[in-house]
Amino acid sequence: MGDMVVVRKEGLYCVPGDFYIDPWRPVERAVITHAHGDHARHGSAHYLTAAPGVGVLRTRLSEDASIEGIAYGEKIRHKDVTLSLHPAGHVLGSSQVRMECGGEVWVASGDYKVEADKTCAPFEPVCCHTFITESTFGLPIYRWEPEQDIFDDINRWWRKNADEGRCSVIFAYAFGKAQRILSGLDPATGPIVCHGAVEPLNRAYRAAGVALPPTSMVTDVEKAALRRALVIAPPSAAGSPWMKRFGDCSDAFASGWMLLRGARRRRSVDRGFVLSDHADWPGLMTAIRATEAERVIVTHGSIPVMVRWLCQQGLSAAGFETEYGDEDEAVTAAPLAGEAADA
Incomplete structure (x- = not known):
């Protein structure tokens, strides 16, 4: 079997399952990791998301959108893929997408953070062969205070x-x-x-x-x-x-x-x-290690830095170019990687 998830013009596509994950163009079936506008876009025929996030997603899309919610950990079958959603700890209803086909397991993380907070289910490490991770704050300078x-x-x-x-x-x-x-x-x-x-x-x-x-x-x-x-x-x-x-x-x-x-x-x-709903550098490394994945695919953020670092750690790493942005951080100008933190 080739790669379970590939990049198409519409977004991240699960080939054996025939569905998209957080597509940036309208599709027939979209699995949504969370309701931020760069991950949940209008126009798809059917949406699947974690049950705690249905209300927010409906608020963000429309009352008549076709949205199905499933409990965290609940398994459903779609085409040749067994699919389940697991807490990402990012915002209310955020989830990681676990896909299993022919004994191979892939996990697409969406956005996540590893520090628990009172407003959403905490991040749950999911073991897999290939882990698709964000890298919004994928530089060693990013380290959050409690x-x-x-x-x-x-x-x-x-x-x-x-x-x-x-x-x-x-x-x-x-x-x-x-x-x-x-x-x-x-x-x-x-x-x-x-x-x-x-x-x-x-x-x-x-x-x-x-x-x-x-x-x-x-x-x-x-x-x-x-x-x-x-x-x-x-x-x-x-x-x-x-x-x-x-x-x-x-x-x-x-x-x-x-x-x-x-x-x-x-x-x-x-x-x-300094308050972020994304993992900092130690959090990203902790999450990746916890998956026990041998292969890591890095998306939106500091892709080259993280790919190089992960390869140096002995993992097979590469990047996906996506259309996800920083809407949830709402920054008007991208910061320079070399800027130092305030004292």
């Missing part, structure tokens, strides 16, 4: 601003990052306000059983109370008329790219919080 340290830093910043009578605004991607930040906030500090792009995703998370603190739309909060509020908004809201209602506010951006010195400067924000 999540709780970042939450403590955000809460201290918020309390300081509230005590000074200044509204705090965090720009973060509406799906995944916003809800993860919410899960770590101390609501005793003040009201929590969410942009209209964030609040529908909050409802989808709550409907899936994820505990989030109470949130409000800005129109539901008195102007005086906004001086103690923390606001979560998508990056597109920066500089918009919507922001004027918060007056002299302190702003921040939450992203893994904030580790780089130039990223915060390009964003022109007061603070940068």
Whole structure:
């Protein structure tokens, strides 16, 4: 048998199963690892995803989209392939796609992180012969601090601003990052306000059983109370008329790219919080080792660096060119690989 998964103009194609994984063009049958816009696109006839992510995917696509959800670990047969989905730890409903055919096992990871958080099922290593991995932060400089340290830093910043009578605004991607930040906030500090792009995703998370603190739309909060509020908004809201209602506010951006010195400067924000829903370099290496795969295929991110490193470790490694991007990190300008971290 040849390669189980190949790249076609529509996306990653499972040959013996006759389906696509996160296709970037409309297809008959799409298996979706998660509902970020670069992995879940409109127009396919039928979508399969993990059951916890159905609500979010429907919010992102449309109410009449043909979406089927299956439980994590549940096996289904499609053509010559036994298919199952396993937690990726990226965002609510994110999954890795396990494909087995003729005794050969491939796993396509989608996007993932190995640090557990309260908003989604934790990453589950899946043993396989070939592992398709992302490499968004596939450089040794990327090493994350523990999540709780970042939450403590955000809460201290918020309390300081509230005590000074200044509204705090965090720009973060509406799906995944916003809800993860919410899960770590101390609501005793003040009201929590969410942009209209964030609040529908909050409802989808709550409907899936994820505990989030109470949130409000800005129109539901008195102007005086906004001086103690923390606001979560998508990056597109920066500089918009919507922001004027918060007056002299302190702003921040939450992203893994904030580790780089130039990223915060390009964003022109007061603070940068290094919080990513992708694995850092140690996390990528940990995940790859845990699969026990002899062959690794690297996608979107630092493909040449990771391929070279994995080959030096004795693995068979190569890259797939895909159309996946950094929508979930929402960066306007790609950082330079040589930029050093802030002290």
